Amino acid sequence: MAAGRSETQAHPRLRPPGFGLFVAEMRGILEFNASVLLSPLLMRAPRGDGHPVLALPGFLASDLSMVPLRHYLTELGYETHAWGMGRNVGGVAKMRTALLDRLARIHHRAGRKVSIVGWSLGGVYARDLALQAPEMVRDVITLASPFANDIRATNATRLYETLSGETVGGNPEFEQAIAGDLPVPATSIYSKSDGIVNWRTCLLRVSETAENIEVHFASHVGIGVNPAALWVIADRLAQRDGQFHPFDRSGPFAIAYAPPEQAQSASV
Structure with a gap:
């Protein structure tokens, strides 16, 4: 009982986003349209x-x-490289070998470390790859990825378990590792208006090589095409291998980002 209480205190129960935020996910198409309209500005990125x-x-x-x-x-x-494995129907454990092989092939062909950008569940895969093969990974950028705290707090948990055959929260040791510090630079991009995952599940521990960046009003299904999020990705990828500096929120999409103090305090 004591162990159960301490575990609950360490990871308090969170709720999935409410129905209103879930329905509002339809705005994802507007985020894509905004990126198309703002493409000349986006091309000014490093x-x-x-x-x-x-x-x-x-x-x-x-x-x-x-x-x-x-x-x-x-x-x-x-x-750039696609993952080339069809539709992602889940299964972190069953996908590990294939993903590691894919990473190894890209690394071998290029002769350089590989940056990994993962959207939602793809970000969980990305963090796992960085833990398995840090010598092949340059950095990791996650987009609305639920890897920390109460990872069951999503509106896709039951469907994931049904399709993948895996239980979310069923491997505490693995999940603790995914939520912990990575051996490579890491950036988590998230939004408090996410209608699929509770934004608190996207927060990494801020350090000299890890940061959280909140994008105001981004949706879960649209964050990967959101112009402000795209700018962050381009800026982070442009850092030299082995170097890391905090994201500069004074760029052309400055109004779209929460101040770093808020993003950092949210991870405590």
């Missing part, structure tokens, strides 16, 4: 150095959902 970037889709999504992001990063000068 240019890439040609290193490989692996884009991992979210639950129930496929590589098609990552096409706008990959196209944007390709235009900025990166060597």
Whole structure:
């Protein structure tokens, strides 16, 4: 009983986003349209150095959902890669070997470390890859990924368990590792208006090489095409290998970001 109480205190029970936020997810198409309209501004982001970037889709999504992001990063000068495994129907454990093989092939072909951008469940995969093979991973960027605190606090938990055959919260040791510090730079991009996952499940522990960046009013299904989020991704990927500095919120989308003090205090 004592152990159960301490575990509950460490990870208090969270609730999935309410019905209003869930219905509001339909605004994702507006975020995509905004990115199209603002594409000339987005192309002013720092240019890439040609290193490989692996884009991992979210639950129930496929590589098609990552096409706008990959196209944007390709235009900025990166060597982008799809995950190439069809629709993501979940299964962190069963996907580990295939994902590690995919990462190894990209790393071997490019001869350089690989940055990984993961949307929602794809971000959980990305963090796991960084733990398994830090020598192949340059940095990790997650988009609305539920990897911390009470990870059952999503509106997709039951469907994930049904389709993947895995129990969310059923492997505490693995989940603690995913939520902990990574051996590579990490950025978590999230929104408090997320209608699928509780935003508190997206918070990493802030450190000299890890940060949380809140994008105001972004949706879960649209954060990967949200112009303010795309700018963050481009800025973070442009950092030199082995270097990390906090995201500068004074750029062209400054109004879309919460102050760093708020983002950091939320992770405590």
